[in-house]
Amino acid sequence: DAGVIQSPRHEVTEMGQEVTLRCKPISGHNSLFWYRQTMMRGLELLIYFNNNVPIDDSGMPEDRFSAKMPNASFSTLKIQPSEPRDSAVYFCASSPQGSGNQPQHFGDGTRLSIL
Amino acid sequence: GQQVMQIPQYQHVQEGEDFTTYCNSSTTLSNIQWYKQRPGGHPVFLIQLVKSGEVKKQKRLTFQFGEAKKNSSLHITATQTTDVGTYFCAVGGSARQLTFGSGTQLTVLP
Numbered sequence: 477d478a479g480v481i482q483s484p485r486h487e488v489t490e491m492g493q494e495v496t497l498r499c500k501p502i503s504g505h506n507s508l509f510w511y512r513q514t515m516m517r518g519l520e521l522l523i524y525f526n527n528n529v530p531i532d533d534s535g536m537p538e539d540r541f542s543a544k545m546p547n548a549s550f551s552t553l554k555i556q557p558s559e560p561r562d563s564a565v566y567f568c569a570s571s572p573q574g575s576g577n578q579p580q581h582f583g584d585g586t587r588l589s590i591l
Numbered sequence: 592g593q594q595v596m597q598i599p600q601y602q603h604v605q606e607g608e609d610f611t612t613y614c615n616s617s618t619t620l621s622n623i624q625w626y627k628q629r630p631g632g633h634p635v636f637l638i639q640l641v642k643s644g645e646v647k648k649q650k651r652l653t654f655q656f657g658e659a660k661k662n663s664s665l666h667i668t669a670t671q672t673t674d675v676g677t678y679f680c681a682v683g684g685s686a687r688q689l690t691f692g693s694g695t696q697l698t699v700l701p
Contacts, residue, residue, distance in 0.1 A: 509688065519634070519679065519691040532688060567633060577622055577683035579636040 478502070480583035482568050488589045494556040497586045499568030500549055509580060510543055510553050511567040519567075525551065558590045595620075595682050597692030605700050610667040612695035614680035622683055623663045625654060628694070629676040637665075670699045 481500040489495060501508045509524040523533040525545045533543070540559070545551040555562055565585045571578040596615045604610050614623065622641045626634040638647055640656035640663060647654045651674075653666045667674055677696045681689040 518693045521688055521690070524688050569634075577624065577639070577689060579624065579639065580634075580681075580689060581636070582633040585633050 480568055480570050480581050482566075482583035482586055484586055485584060486587045486589075488591065489558060490591050491559050492557045493590075494554065495558045495562075495588060495590075497553040497566050497568075497588070499551045499553070499583060501551070501568070501570030502572075502581055503549065504572060505570035505581070506548070506573045507571045507578070508545060508551050509569040509571075510551070511569065511582075513565045513567060513585075514563075522553070560590045563588055563590050595623075595680060595690060595692045597680055597695060599695055600693065601696050601698070603698045603700060604670050606672060607669050610670050610674070610697055611664055612678050612680075612697075613662065613664050614682075614692050615662045616682065617661070619660050620663075620682050621660075623656060624681045624683075624689065625663075625665055626679045626681060626691075627676050628679065632676075634679060634691075667697075670697070672699050672701055675699050 480502055483498045507526050510522040511519050512522055513519045520535055522535045523543045524531055528545045541555055543553045565587050567582050567585045569580040569582045571580045598613050622639055624639045625637040627637055628634045638654050643660050644658045645656040651668045655664045665678055677694040679694045680692040683689055
């Protein structure tokens with residue numbers, strides 16, 4: 477079975493440019509999470525969706541960040557304009573429906589470098 | 592959301608030695624999950640603990656949930672080089688999101 481699929485795997489761009497990260501969750505999973513991982517701040521939850529609806533975006537650092545989930549099989553995280561401090565590994569994860577906390581399945585991540 | 596402290600931040604062991612990482616919370620937890628992230632990889636779910644005093648084993652890994660459900664530990668017996676990575680605990684909030692501990696980075700010296 478396919479896991480969570482993220483693209484691109486690596487992204488290098490200049491500051492000020494728009495960056496779009498993509499995620500395809502595991503089929504049948506109804507919760508989707510976007511995380512950012514850095515050495516300084518560890519693994520931070522940015523936003524999560526349940527049944528395609530954003531539930532909690534309190535982790536989104538600034539208005540430059542936005543996330544959408546137009547359907548159950550696709551989500552995007554956009555940064556516009558990008559800044560060097562946005563450099564990090566961005567993970568998407570999904571989990572199945574159920575009560576309580578279900579295990580989260582992570583994609584391979586997007587390694588983002590803003591020059 | 593829930594906050595959890597994880598210690599130690601780093602651990603270097605000789606191959607064959609044991610390893611333990613701890614997670615502590617000031618509040619009672621409904622459950623706790625453990626993940627492993629290999630260098631350059633992504634977090635991978637290992638196990639979930641739900642019951643007070645619960646102990647679960649996966650080969651050389653032993654997971655414990657405290658009686659008060661405020662702490663948990665992961666113990667690896669006789670480490671191997673394949674155990675290298677960062678081990679995270681994660682605790683659930685009121686909804687389905689998780690808050691991850693800061694992780695313990697394990698280095699196993701051959």
